[in-house]
């Protein structure tokens with residue numbers, strides 16, 4: 001089994017806010033990321049597909065095609081957008097990195113052909129990232 005990874009990047013704005021909580025509770029939980037404090041991140045998304053290389057191409061999946069699939073189903077919807085307001089698949093979700101990666105998986109996984117989606121890694125900042133394996 002071989003694992004091939006394509007790295008993508010995008011910029012998006014968000015705030016961390018629980019609508020069921022008071023302003024004070026949100027500030028307590030999320031600090032400067034809460035309430036009206038919209039801010040942006042330079043996200044980096046690592047998409048890893050596993051499989052056996054095709055004997056004719058040597059590819060599990062052509063990473064150029066993988067990049068186009070990711071662009072169509074994720075990047076075109078989130079790049080330069082507000083995750084709390086503009087992104088249909090984040091509607092009703094708290095825009096944490098954890099929730100975001102789960103929703104990205106749901107959008108992307110059905111469109112991966114050839115290999116199988118193995119892992120997503122999403123960097124919110126160079127010091128904060130989450131991994132997700134679809135379970």
Ligand SMILES: Nc1nc2c(c(=O)[nH]1)N=C([C@H](O)[C@H](O)COP(=O)(O)OP(=O)(O)OP(=O)(O)O)CN2
Nearest residue numbers: 016030032033039095096097098124125126127128
């Ligand atoms: N478990 C999580 N914790 C936090 C998340 C998250 O998604 N999951 N997100 C945030 C905020 O979005 C915050 O904006 C993170 O950015 P920042 O404070 O700039 O993060 P850094 O630690 O990289 O920056 P420092 O300057 O090193 O503090 C908070 N928590």
